Amino acid sequence: MTSKCFALVDCNNFYASCEKLFRPDIKDAAVVVLSNNDGCVVARSKEAKALGIKMGVPAFQIRELIENGKLLAFSSNYALYADLSARVMTTLEQLAPAVEVYSIDEAFLDLTGVSNCVELTQFGQQVRSTIQQWIGITVCVGIAPTKTLAKLANHAAKKWTKADGVVDLTSTERQRKLMSLLPVSEVWGIGGKLTTKLNKLGINTVLDLADAEPAFMRQQFSVVVSRIVQELNGESCLELEQVAPTKKxxxxxxxxxxxxxxxxxxxxxxxxxxxxxxxxxxxxxxxxxxxxxxxxxxxxxxxxxxxxxxxxxxxxxxxxxxxxxxxxxxxxxxxxxxxxxxxxxxxxxxxxxxxxxxxxxxxxxxxxxxxxxxxxxxxxxxxxxxxxxxxxxxxxxxGIKQDWSMKRGMLSPQYTTSWVDLPKAK
Known part of the structure; x- marks a missing residue:
């Protein structure tokens, strides 16, 4: 039976990238996107991260940087982000056998059997170049035998520039090497409280968690943690959800x-x-x-x-x-x-x-x-x-005026969903 294989495709700094897409003049600028009512930072470009801008920082604390022109701030443009997300996901559906849209900027791909036709890293680079060419958004691709490992592979693809945006983690040796370098908090599904409890048991790295006994983890925590351990050891427990569950x-x-x-x-x-x-x-x-x-x-x-x-x-x-x-x-x-x-x-x-x-x-x-x-x-x-x-x-x-509506004083045009906001050539 063919071994399972998944990829996680994640758009880099998605909201900030959307704002830059139709503004070549700010390609290398530090950009942040603000929450409802322009309250706090919810997205940052790599340049803004380099300035030390933290996620969630209130807008008033970075006002001086904005006024000095060192930082560009935008109100959340949900219509633009949703449309560009749909374009990314539609493109992925043309490239992969099956796709699960996980969030507005992430999707899991089922690559089972794809390695019989093309080398996996090469396929990941094809995904990156196609989305970049067709849409203009940069993505990173993590490939692994389970969804949990694919998340870790994607993290590595973002963190290490030598990977060129794609990390193939199908090798057990590479899996264990990466897991030994990452704290257990980087595991998909391991939150802050659970990290603290695991640390008290001496489980500090991802590899420590992978080497834990699943039955013991199930007894100490839950079946969810037990499945995470299995996933970290290459045993796929989470299937691809091609049809999103109906909302309750x-x-x-x-x-x-x-x-x-x-x-x-x-x-x-x-x-x-x-x-x-x-x-x-x-x-x-x-x-x-x-x-x-x-x-x-x-x-x-x-x-x-x-x-x-x-x-x-x-x-x-x-x-x-x-x-x-x-x-x-x-x-x-x-x-x-x-x-x-x-x-x-x-x-x-x-x-x-x-x-x-x-x-x-x-x-x-x-x-x-x-x-x-x-x-x-x-x-x-x-x-x-x-x-x-x-x-x-x-x-x-x-109502008509809707004076009560949320403040979006730095809203960019809805370039792709409104006729009046279409970019105009000069």
Missing amino acids: EIVSSRSFGERITCKQQMQEAISEYVSRACQKLRKEQQVAKQLSVFLRTSPFSDKERDPYYSNSISTSLVTPSADTRDFISLAVKLLDKIWRDGYRYAKAGVMLSDFYDEGVYQGCLFEPEPQSYQSKALMTVIDKLNGSGKGKIWFASQ
Whole structure:
């Protein structure tokens, strides 16, 4: 039987790379991308890392570098990142027999049997050069007999420049050499608390963990840790998930750019979040029955000036739906029950849950048949128009100005998803 083989393809400094892609003038500049409301650093280019910029540092602490021109900061451009991610994943699907999209900038490939046709390092270089040529994003490739080892191989491909972006870890000798050099915290699935417990047992390097007895690790920790040990020894326990599991819930939530004190503005925000959640729900080809609405003030504000208040409420539709109108109507009613005047609200959101496949829910005998066809047709038209980049349609309850929306004062153009933002040749 052919031995298993996996590759992990990871985009380098993805958000920062996306910002540089259409800006050749900042190719070698130090770039950071900020979180919602331009709060803190969530992505850094290699040049920004060289300046000592840490992940999660608040924007105000690096303001001097930005003002002096030593550092360029961008607001998170989710539309741009999602579109470029989709292009990377589509390209990988053309290059590999099977692909599991693990995150917005990572994917596992099933390379079982590929070595019969091409040398694995050469294949990894083909992946790198193709994505670089077709999309302009640099990736690193880690290849190994298990997904856990592929993660370690990818780490090595990023860390050591001599590897030229590709590390083949199919050799047991190379596996053990690399594992002896890395702390156990570098293992996929080993977090901070678990690292501390392992260190107390004398397990400090990845190799120490690999040499541990799986049965003992299962007894001391869990079956998950036991499987990690097996994976580190080349025994594949984690299969490729080509079809993403159906979500059990969808949450849409944001912190506000300015504190909300007006109920009308809160209704607009809740309606906006419902619209986003329902769009994701339809993309999953699901319908939902339960809706939750929540809001809160800031837990970090001065309690005397801004008293704290937090609340949530849930209810269900009689018949599951994916129609935005159904959930907006319900959300506004729920908001009426938990809204309190006199507070400065910092965050709110909605959650959809209790999902069903389209057309399989058993309806109530005494309830009228919902107009599902007309509803689905309308929602399909709205989603198609909003995804075309040529225009946008929304519900009146979402508001027009949306002064409450999150701050993105350094937002770059949506180069690939909006006609008006297409780069212009001079």
